[in-house]
Amino acid sequence: MRNLACLVAGSQALTGALNAHEFWIEPSDLMPAQGDELHVQVHVGERFQGALFPFHPRAYEAAYWVGPETVQPLHTQPLAQGDLTLSAQGDGLHILAVASFGRTLTYTSLKEFEAFAAEIGASAALADVPPQTEHDGTLQETYRRFSKTLVYFGSRTGADKRLGLEYEWVQSDEVITLFSPHGRVPHHPVDLFCRHPNGQVSQQRLQTASGGQVAPDEAAAKRCLINAVFLTPAKSSKRWSSDWVSMFWAK
Numbered sequence: 552m553r554n555l556a557c558l559v560a561g562s563q564a565l566t567g568a569l570n571a572h573e574f575w576i577e578p579s580d581l582m583p584a585q586g587d588e589l590h591v592q593v594h595v596g597e598r599f600q601g602a603l604f605p606f607h608p609r610a611y612e613a614a615y616w617v618g619p620e621t622v623q624p625l626h627t628q629p630l631a632q633g634d635l636t637l638s639a640q641g642d643g644l645h646i647l648a649v650a651s652f653g654r655t656l657t658y659t660s661l662k663e664f665e666a667f668a669a670e671i672g673a674s675a676a677l678a679d680v681p682p683q684t685e686h687d688g689t690l691q692e693t694y695r696r697f698s699k700t701l702v703y704f705g706s707r708t709g710a711d712k713r714l715g716l717e718y719e720w721v722q723s724d725e726v727i728t729l730f731s732p733h734g735r736v737p738h739h740p741v742d743l744f745c746r747h748p749n750g751q752v753s754q755q756r757l758q759t760a761s762g763g764q765v766a767p768d769e770a771a772a773k774r775c776l777i778n779a780v781f782l783t784p785a786k787s788s789k790r791w792s793s794d795w796v797s798m799f800w801a802k
Contacts (some may be wrong), residue, residue, distance in 0.1 A: 573601070576647055577594055583639070584704065585639045590635075606635055608625035612650050613648075615648045619645075621640045639704035643707070644708065644709030647700040647702070655693045660688055660689075664682060664692070671782065676784075684789065690790075694792070695795070699714070699797075700799045718731055720796060726765065727765055728763045729779055729796065735764075740757070742755070743765070743776075744776045745774070746773055746774045755767070774799070778797040779795075779796050780794070
């Protein structure tokens with residue numbers, strides 16, 4: 552029961568801290584050896600900085616640890632004793648992929664919601680379907696997270712691939728491709744954050760090409776995060792949904 556209580560408390564703290572901003576899971580080691588155990592932490596914040604939380608797989612709708620030949624479901628495992636550690640399933644690329652449950656935020660005014668939409672580059676969605684508030688002036692948004700973390704054990708071999716998340720980034724060669732349930736996503740705004748060796752964080756607002764790809768220039772960066780948001784009306788213009796899709800990787 553203690554582990555379950557910690558899981559619920561951690562999930563509630565994470566929900567309260569999200570406030571509809573970037574989410575990613577970062578490993579303790581950027582290039583672990585095959586025999587190493589890897590610890591990861593959940594990050595929630597803005598511009599590649601923010602609060603840290605433990606990673607509890609059971610707090611997610613889906614969580615997978617994908618090795619070169621094996622897919623290990625994490626969200627169906629018994630509650631972990633202490634910190635979760637991830638082990639290599641072979642040499643090369645491993646992927647931690649998660650999908651969150653839906654959480655609901657309440658905006659106190661239409662102006663507040665419009666400012667949020669402008670911040671994520673989704674004002675066009677509001678132009679197509681003008682939002683309306685409830686009788687008390689509030690408006691609700693239900694959000695979900697889809698996130699991947701790329702980790703190489705031993706050597707930088709292996710290729711990223713489509714894992715089947717509803718929304719997902721896939722890295723290949725010099726480009727990263729954005730997928731939705733309808734396939735590749737063209738002409739969509741995305742944010743790229745990179746942390747450089749001197750500790751500085753750079754930010755670029757990019758747009759996917761006609762084939763859904765972006766080609767980020769992060770030559771001097773050590774760690775990078777890419778994020779896109781899909782904002783759509785849910786049944787009525789008084790209720791909206793957002794789907795956040797991110798990917799973390801290191802050079």
